[in-house]
Amino acid sequence: MTWALSGCSGTDGGDRPADTRETAKALWQPRPGLAWQWQLDGKVDPSAADVPVYDIDGFENSAADVARLHRDGRKVICYINVGAWEDFRPDKDAFPRSVLGKSNGWAGERWLDIRQISVLRPIMERRFDLCRDKGFDAVEPDLVEGYGNDTGFPLTAHDQLRYNRMIARIAHERGLSVGLKNDLPQIPQLLADFDFAVNEECAQYDECGRLTPFIEAGKAVFHVEYAVPTAAFCPDSRRLKLSSMLKKPELGVWREPC
Template structure:
């Protein structure tokens, strides 16, 4: 009888060693995958307030330290690293590394200019260094901003194919470093890019009646982090719930204030 019990115990131990991860766990070494409806906070200005009771924080990658990210992790939060990858910002510590030849027209925000995304020979190492920073600080994901330059007056003759190539480059650089990556806006290219990105970040799809364009992400089991600035929550939260978007109202400065659906 003792030998039978020992065999049973051994089989149980082996089963435990070979079983896959629990449903709420990520496989070892696998990057984070936020699911539709995940609540979040997006704060890019002001003193960081970590008291918002949500599982995801999206914060500026340059402005925050490894200790800040670790502190959010200690509160069981995932942390997204905000970077501008399609526009140059004159106040960033690496601004001087961008040659003048790749700087285009202003994008409407003070101190920012569109980048010539065709020049991946110049931009890839600069992007890689920025995403290295996100990884080294312990972030879980990257939010690359200004990913739809081809739809804007940049000063360069950008085409849709240029944008697809560049956005996939950004996604690859993040994935090679074990980070998840979100597609920022660029609604028209979602069908081509949904498989390359782990989630989406959108501004004002309700105001411009474009939210259904984000459905491919939800259908793929990927979160859509969405904000509005100019319309009240009563005007968009009903649709957001139906579409399973992670929606909230924010002010343009993207400070602490939020009103979630």
């Protein structure tokens, strides 16, 4: 599991649709500066933050939870892990052992062999079907940079580009916007395929400027820090037009936005 972005204040929520049915067939395009909440720990608390975008776990939350957020005028992003197997998900038995690699450092998770497209695509399609059927507006596919980690497989940058583009396609085929999670080195190649970005800790590693292509393309960058205080990163976030906040690593309801 990895973490997502937050939103600086300074948005008026103008991207909220009056009626989500009107945009059911149009891809939602979040614009730079939208404030957001990222809660992956447990069921969503819709009263935790008065912001226009919520990013929540696709399995842990129901269609009724999504509908409640929509009634409050919010867009809702579906968190789905596409790069690692998780032993606590209801579809865990759908993954053959041949695609399971090394632990990624999170309890119960193992990297996936993303080269095995024919095996993984139908599993991910079913997961994205779940997001669509629950009424989500977008998907946050997590762990799309396995090629840069010790996965147990000889993954290449080419393998990752192929897989990430497949993930973007299956989201778009279902009318869902899709965000590029981290994977900063491949932004130039993947910018056209993704509708927004989600980034963790670009300020801590002095990399936030690498997300500028998304902003210049009119696409939101949802950014979160865990260890750097807001006073240290918010001025740059505002200048770069990132949607930034400080979160605790467990991604509960607490947030400190810019």
